[in-house]
Amino acid sequence: MTHDHDLVLRPTAAQTKAALDPPPGRNGGDLVVETLTGLGATTVFGLPGQHALGMFDALRRSDLAYIGLRVENNAGFAADAYGRITGEAAPLLLSTGPGALTSLAALQEAAAASAPVLAISSQVPGPGLGGGRHGYLHELPDQQASFRGVVKSVHPVRTQSQIPSAIAEAWESALTAPHGPVWVEIPQDVLLAETALPAVTAVDAAPHDLPPRPELTAVAADLLANAVRPVIIAGGGVVRADASGKLRQLAERLNAPVVTTFGGKGAFPWHHPLSLQSWLEDRHTTDFLEDADVLLVVGSGLGELSSNYHTFKPRGRVIQIEADLGKLESNHPALGIHADARLALSALLETITEQRQDATAAERVRTVLDLVRERIDAQELTLEQRVLAAVREALPDRSASFWDMTILAYWAWSAFDARRPNTMHSAQGAGGLGYAFPAAIGGAVADPTHPVLAVSGDGGALYSIAELATARQHDLDVTWLIVDDGGYGILREYMTDAFGQSTATELTRPDYVALAESFGVPGVRTTADTLAADLAKALATPGPSVVVLPALLRMFAPTHLG
DSSP: OOOHHHHHHSOOHHHHHHHHSOOSSOBHHHHHHHHHHHHTOOEEEEOOOGGGHHHHHHHTTSOOEEEEOSSHHHHHHHHHHHHHHHOSOEEEEEOSTHHHHTTHHHHHHHHHHTOOEEEEEEESOGGGOSSOOOOOTTOOSOTTHHHHTTSSEEEEOOSGGGHHHHHHHHHHHHHSSSOOOEEEEEEHHHHHSBOOSOOOOOOOOOOOOOOOOHHHHHHHHHHHHTOSSEEEEEOHHHHHTTOHHHHHHHHHHHTOOEEEOSTTTTSSOTTSTTBOTTOOSSHHHHHHHHTOSEEEEESOOOOTGGGTTTTOOOOSEEEEEESSGGGTTSSSOOEEEESOHHHHHHHHHHHOOSOOOOTTHHHHHHHHHHHHHHHHHTTTOHHHHHHHHHHHHHSOTTOOEEEOSSHHHHHHHHHOOOOSTTOEEESTTTOOSSOHHHHHHHHHHHOTTSOEEEEEEHHHHTTSTTHHHHHHHTTOOEEEEEEEOSBOHHHHHHHHHHHSSOOSOBOOOOOHHHHHHHTTOOEEEOOTTTHHHHHHHHHHSSSOEEEEEEOOOOOOOOSSOO
């Protein structure tokens, strides 16, 4: 008796010939790039190092495009952005020890943002493994241990025959909801040794679906259908699952107001009558959410920023849909549904078929937004609002933007209309500096059909200034807005508020326009009045550019401290 799977596994004559007569001159690095190609990768990011040279040498025998950055952490940020934009696992090639460890902050951000990054690192030669002190260059007692608490999964390789399966397993892990960074490490001698293994031609690593349990969606549907004041919080999981359309259908069917988290920007139309926008750091919004009798949280763990710094205390029933099992009920008791956002929202739409009538929902949303506007207007922060409006005016709707941890980005989390899902990205997951520009490089590689914007403060800009060389080398269409206030602006505010004065926040900074031009990148110094025009011109001009805005911006007053 012949089974179907026997037919699938039977090699063709051509495959048999290729397997018996593999191409000469291949090594373990070729198995890496062949596996990546077989999985569907087209682009890799990274930085070469002595132990990883086997992989990098193999790149020239492959069709993979290589984007080399100047610092491993920046290469990680670029891969993170590529993964966010494309939804594909972004390969990141790294060397051992210092090179690998320098990527940790970027991998933490990828983990926090559920960005699929496939990091492949070299390791010291096999005789140096096992935790002894052999004195190999870059030697660590247990390199994997440095990554286990950061990445989604770790996949060590010790022989060449393990390479394809380990990378395929890591690829599947990275792309199974929730997406995330994964780690593969391969010893130097395994990468360099000549291989007699056949070329890797086809690799099966399909991610698993994560559907909701039907008994849970039945209970959730009943709660929502009978709610008097339902409200929805839409997080980054909605964007990653490409579920914005499903979210809108459900919100309109329930007549439920929607607020998006900072990671969920663009998940719901900004000017929709049911949109509470993203004003989560506002007590008026917090009060409104607490008043809901049924609160549907989709794709968010309700962490620090999404809960107004843990001051949010829901009084009604909470339903939480989340692909990350560890986030279910991690902050609030809830009906926890472990599922991909798109599949869960689809299940709810199939069950909730009646249109819920509520003539007051849109009016209640307008009331909250009016209160928020009155609070902000009372603080005389016109410069900040003008600058943010200028950025929005200059940025094409389809262009992605990448924001560093800087005051203008903190404003944008609450006040910026992303207009489309998956177009606004920031480092608010892990909160490290230096994200914006290298991430914008990854975004430009992911979608070269539209210009990309990076927004940094001068402090964050100095973390990634070397990547101007990368943008110039690859002629990437990235415009970098640097808001120069002479220091770590938000830390200056925090310290002044807490201690009456700031310490260690002031910076001697370069002439950023002259610095950009030294890389062959055009730069311009602008003002709040000319920002929209200067930024629009830079975005419309092919290739990299820098726009510098000297300005001292302030944050709006917090509402969680009273």
